[in-house]
Amino acid sequence: MMRAFLALLARDLRLAVRLGGGGGMAVFFFLVVIALLPLGIGPDRELLARVAPGMLWVALLLAALLTLDRLFQADYEDGSLDLLSMGSLPLELVVVAKALGHWLTTGLPLVVVTPLLGVLLNLPGEAYAPLILAMLIGTPALSFLGAIGAALTVGVRRGGLLASLLVLPFYVPVLIFGTGAANAASGGFSGEAGQQSLILLAAVALSSLVLGPLGGAAALRANLR
């Protein structure tokens, strides 16, 4: 079972690398949104520093949403999802492999470029470490919760847009606790609030690791039959 799981994960990663697109597009989107922001609200460095953590998180959420339809759609269209659902691997683990692959090819690259974009937004120096840490904890939750939305809309016309609408409310806690960690570091709140939000973020992420595969597999079963 483990071997089947790893084989599926490796296949997804290989496909992502070979075909390119997805993850790279998300990073590019992230960059463009952040570049648009100062053009919209003005180049005031102090203002930018204050909104930077929240804006980085919001842009990251949008970039991650953009790639959700990649999660199951291609496999659904070429029929391999049907094969997977009949294979030896439980559907829950298929969702885990898919979400993990999504995180490795989309969430992780987004976190990696965040420091660079932080410079563009004049993010205060002491906020970098907590922000990156929060993103490392929070982005898996985005992939796993997103898997539910992607599974619900698999095989639906313009499913990507619908998946985003379905999933966004579930991203609210990640956004709140994620920005909480960085905001606490860059002043405003006590350090304790920052620690607390990191712990709460970790709790949300862990629960999404359970909820995502269960909900995603149930949604796939509903859609595949």
Add this chain to the structure above:
Amino acid sequence: MADMNRISAAQRFHAYANPARFMALSARLLAPLWGLSLLVVGAGLWFALFDSPPDYQQGETVRIMYVHVPAAWLAMFGYSVMAVASAAGLVFRHPLSDLCAKSAAPIGAAFTFLALLTGSLWGKPMWGTWWEWDARMTSVLILFFLYLGYIALWATIEEPARAARAAAVLALVGAINIPIIRYSVVWWNTLHQPASVFRMDGPTIAPAMLLPLALMGIGLTLLFVALLLVRMRAEVMRRRVRNLRLAQAASAGEA
């Protein structure tokens, strides 16, 4: 041809064995439900508008509460109905529970919208702003988004059985998430705002105000149930129409 008929007859039997009983029962229940809800809401309106004192702090705006609080209650009640019906639909595969969940969503969404609107109309004179990012309004807004997503999912997936199962999964995931979202919003709110805004949850509600509130709450809940039944009846008929069309298309294909 004979084979075709047997299949559609079997399908019809499966889909309508129980709904037929539901149609008979709901047809008898509806008239008294409409009448009772009208009566109770009417009495509630009388007390809310004429026979209750203005609040010493909120003045006459307290009368908005007699609409706002029941609407907020029905917003949550509607989601609970939806979630419970969805769970029942997933477990027992009973077609009526799917229809119940589907029918509850637009009603719940409408009352959620109403709660937001009246909250805003109360907030302007009391807080001095149409919209305050306080924990309640924010989480009700997110609840509204959940409703819209649920309705959108039903509308997008064409095949009813598949749509029902997918929507049920969404409703249940939402039900699990609502407490988490709610908690995070409260946490966020206490972090960002000194609790300076006037809170509605005062320790005591005068009995003179409790009466219209209770009447409006009960009356509108009865109305909710009546609406739910009507919408479920419409859904049963919609499935019937769909089956008839499918049978027609099938026999036309054979001819």
Add this chain to the structure above:
Amino acid sequence: MAEFFHMGGYAFFVWSSYAAAFLVVAALVWQSVADYRRQVRLAEELEKAAGGRVRRPSRAESGEKP
């Protein structure tokens, strides 16, 4: 009477709340009932078109008054 409509200076907020509530509920009732009637009519038309092959719904099932 004028005092009643005045609502202690909050007339706009109080009355628009009640008006909005009335409109939303009325629209909901109207839409629900209209949709139900439409589905019943469609079902009847389709059954008529299908001739005697399809079982007619009993009175109780379609909820019609005799």
